[in-house]
Amino acid sequence: MRVGIVCPYSFDVPGGVQNHVMDLAEALIALGHEVSVLAPADEDAPLPPYVVAAGRSVPFPYNGSVARISFGPVSTARVRRWLARGDFDVLHVHEPFSLSLSMLAVLSARGPVVATFHTAMTRSRAMAAAQGLLQLVLERITARIAVSALARKVQVEHVGGGAVEIPNGVAVAKFAGAAPLPGWPGEGGAVGFLGRFTEPRKGFGLLRTAYADLAATRPGLRLLVAGPGEREELLDGLPAELHGRVTYLGKVSEEDKARMLRSVDVYVAPNTGGESFGMILTEAMAAGTAIVASDLDAFRRVLDGGRAGVLFPVGDAAALGARVGELLDDPARRSALAAAAREVVTEFDWPVIAERVLEVYATAIEATDGRVIDQEVP
Amino acid sequence: MWWVVGVVTVVVLVSTYLTWTAARVDRLHARAAAAAKALDAHLLRRAAAAAVLAEERSAVELYAAARIALDSPPEEREAAENDLTRQLRTIPLDEDAEALVAASRRLAVARQVHTDLVRDALSLRRRRVVRLLRMTRRHPEPEYFDIDDPILAPAAVPTPLP
Structure with missing residues (x-):
């Protein structure tokens, strides 16, 4: 399977989402899938071979800490180019409700989209004001994953709709x-x-x-x-x-x-x-x-x-x-x-978790073109 | 002169919005329909896997439940699938049930995704502009498929001991 993964936060700073994305990408590659990860990073930053740098990121205070993100017309163009070049079977974005590459990728995507929600964010005034935009983002997402029961609960209560619960993996x-x-x-x-x-x-x-x-x-x-x-x-x-x-x-x-x-x-x-x-x-x-x-x-x-x-x-x-x-x-x-x-x-263990993520990918593809994918029992 | 420009602008904006909304209606309905097809396939797979296991184990009740789920008419299907889930919950999940556990897990994901996509389509159908212009006339109303969570062995979240 050709998988495109979008990480909203820069790999320059360590963080839970970044680690999750890297471990998932490596587990998928080990299972024989083609993976490309798009993340904000400087072009000359040392990155794993499967990561594509989406350019400079700007500091953005988020959830009590500073996240470095990319957003704007230049980033949009890069996201579009990456999507076109990658020709992915499925696009997997992380934290699509943050103003980031993830949201841009969802809005530019044509095929099946899987989204993973990490934080158990509560509804804010900003979120209520952006309800229309969030609805558009949500509509583009085919299947949703929550990494914890709490993150799933927030999905159900605040955004409407559920999510498949798949916990964080550990290497x-x-x-x-x-x-x-x-x-x-x-x-x-x-x-x-x-x-x-x-x-x-x-x-x-x-x-x-x-x-x-x-x-x-x-x-x-x-x-x-x-x-x-x-x-x-x-x-x-x-x-x-x-x-x-x-x-x-x-x-x-x-x-x-x-x-x-x-x-x-x-x-x-x-x-x-x-x-x-x-x-x-x-x-x-x-x-x-x-x-x-x-x-x-x-x-x-x-x-x-x-x-x-x-x-x-x-x-x-x-x-x-x-x-x-x-x-x-x-x-x-x-x-x-x-x-x-x-x-x-x-x-x-990541190989086990990655198999479950692959099942969600398969479901998202099926829900886009209606054909059922045969998957061997691992 | 200026009012002509104004009217033209308004007409362009309104028609762009309407075209875009119509495309959204089509897209969400196509997706809900595809998800329904996939859900149907996964229901059949689970019932088939259950029937195979029932034959191997000579479990008469399980076999009957699987057959009923496979043959049930649409209006009785939810109840039949729930009966099958209840039957499956009573059997031991040994090595030979691996295919069944996997099929149930795939079904759980397909059901979740189907529910979400139906909800998206229905909420768009309720919009006034969509109803007024009957944009949904070519699409039958998507229906929820309301069954219990079919997951058999919650792989990642072990249940706490009492």
Whole structure:
């Protein structure tokens, strides 16, 4: 199948949507499909061979962070040229409601269009004002995918119409094969956390409290943290004698993320809410690291009801400390959890997810020309 | 003189809008019809896969449900397909049911897409200008196909333990 994928955000900055697009493109190529990805980027930027640069992007504040996007007559011309040259069987756009290449591509498309919605955006005044335009965009889309139940719910309530729910994939092999950082996890054990620790909903404060208690009785226990922020903020509230036992990696690349997850005995996800899917959990599962996570709906589902990771009551630092302590003392239980996690995470492996995306492509093509495509059972 | 230019402009704008709307009506109806055809094909495939499995396992009730779904007249089809889904929910999904699980999953996607495309077409039909100029006279009204979610093994979202 010839597939054209449009990514609205530039590959210069790392981000969830960009990673998703790259992993999907690579999984489709591995399955023998022809893929071209259009994304905003400078012509001389180093890009994977399947990416076509759509030119310079401009910074645009979006959803609390700055996204770099392309929009305007020049971008429109480039999108049209790419579409004409690509002659795709199906066009797959991401986040088509952002003012971006994705929207331009949808409006210029003639054939079947599949759209993936990532963010669970709520209806804004701007969206209400642009209802007519959004309706036109929506009408051009043949099939819709939502990456989480929350994103799907927003579809149903705000835009009208449903979406096929296909979760984010995880490149299991990349995580399972990563080498731990030198010297980690070490004799005394190590606990890990990844994410925006300054954001209350990520629940890092709970882990800080639990770690302070655990570290008091376990002299070798170390804490490994990665994510955007300042070291001072990270250590704020932690007894000074423990500061030396906390390693802060800052913001990490995808490869370092995998290495970081492989470097700890227990990965902790203390989130208190707002998490729609729990991508990081599937990554820790792929890395084969034992998990202690808040008992949120999304986490419980990903962890197969607690079979693939230990759950603790949301917001309960004492329970979190107890669960982590038990796991640190019980290597056999840790490996049992990791084995169960590896089994569960195969459902989220990119080759499996890509097959399901291909089924949506087939359906979109069928709904455009009415013929039914034969697809082998994988 | 100026009023001539004004009238011409208005006529051009209005006729462009009407042509464009008529093209939209045609496009959305063609798509809904194609989706209905595809949905029909996937319903047949699932019923056929169920019948094959029922024969292999000598499951009489499942075979009957599959036959009824295959032979049902349009007005009874939704009920027959729902009966088949209920039957399928009771059987163990072992290795030999792989084709059936895949067919059910494809059917679920086809049903979702069909529902969305029918909704798009119907909302355009309700527009006043479309109704007034009877732009839909060449297109029969698309109908929803209202059945339960046919998915058998939710592959990616494991159900939480009680």
